Amino acid sequence: MFSALLEVFGRTLQLTPLYRRGLRNALDLRLTEFEVALARLPAAFDGYRILHVSDTHLDSLPALAGVAKRMLDGVEVDLLVLTGDVHGLARHPAALSVELLAHALSGMVVRDRRLATLGNHDAVDMPAALQSLGFETLVNRSVVLTRNGHSIRVTGLDDVHAFYTPQARAALEAEAEGFRIALVHSPEMADHAAAAGYGFYLCGHTHGGQICLPGGKIVFSQLVRCRHAASGLWREGNMVGYTSTGLGVASPPVRFNTRGEAAFITLRCSRS
Template identity: 65%
Template structure:
């Protein structure tokens, strides 16, 4: 299937590959040298090397496998009546190639769950040495027991290469790359806009897509919270993100040591607001390397939309 048939900008793939292969990463506030990320990655490698030589490593892996299912309701101003009670399964940052033992754990947690919409907000890939198809296959295996009455949507994260889009499409996902769709229930309509990753691969096409949706009630699927101010200004009601893993390694009380956000830091974890817009930053199902969690559980979220009386 061509990019045009998918509703995808035919120039997107080439532009994405240029950034992937270039010396700079791109966010909403402009480019930043890739070497900064390389230094941070090296420090993480050294931390992991030391951690593996302590009993804390095994405990951290055990913590990473202790998933939770978070369920809550969100009041949405202007929600069309037909969508009151609409259930969204929000999954993010699966990284199942980093810790494959999460696949059966996630399956047990989600087997038999019924929702109206599945939204995967990026970072299906984790280990850059693992095949993209294997990472996506792990995701499908983890979600195989979920019953989805409507669309299965996905966006890309900063760990996902351009090739992940086609891989997820072949597995039955509608991958939103700087474009919007409309879900209809009778005469009622709900708009959903999905962007390419804005932490590392931002282009002005993302901002145009965010501003281009004209539905009265809209949801944004964006890998990180770094477009929260722009989405609120554009009139979105709900913003679903991931990227931060909730910190993954947190201080007691769940306070992240690092958020990995370059802006909109108030959207680092959990529920937050920006103006009249509600946001939720999922702590992620999976983990980045090292595959441990402390004071921060991995999760999937089931979000029920409610109208405001």
């Protein structure tokens, strides 16, 4: 029902001058840069740089790939993370989305690893397609990052908004020592991650509302739970989280009162 309403809205919008403005807004990307202080972060990871990209949907608006490339050319990070929804429209081949993503990221320098999780628009062949770009897709499993003899664990879940299975919860709650980061397409596992002792949580899915009221007030987040984590920085217990507004857009390919982004995040050890 919601998808049908969106389609009607999109077709109607195309008949008005607002559509062209919304399209320009969607192409107005920003690189959001900030530092985040994290308790129990190993000292060796103080200053560790992450580029967080989510909801690229580049097949829905291919012109975004060129805009993103110009924004990201020359950017150097330690870790590149992609939190799902590389693909957009089911009628398009996944190869189109991956090819456009490769172009968007081609000018970056990634010194450590490239990690990805899947979103509700990503098919089962997406991990193999992303591997060609150097991404390791985490489907309900963890990897360990090491730096100067210290380590942190990164756990990535399969999409839990549309494809939830008990394996996701089990992977999130598996016992492990040390600092942990969760990569999940949706914020909807934030409370479980915080209870399991994670220190940082990166996600997307909401597009920051995509079409918001003035002041950025979100009308539809598509979240069933953890709605306080719909956009930007937030806290859940002792855990810090960040929900990206997304690089791309869903149909209709417009934005109002919110901007698409990639987030350049520098980790810092909390002094408190």
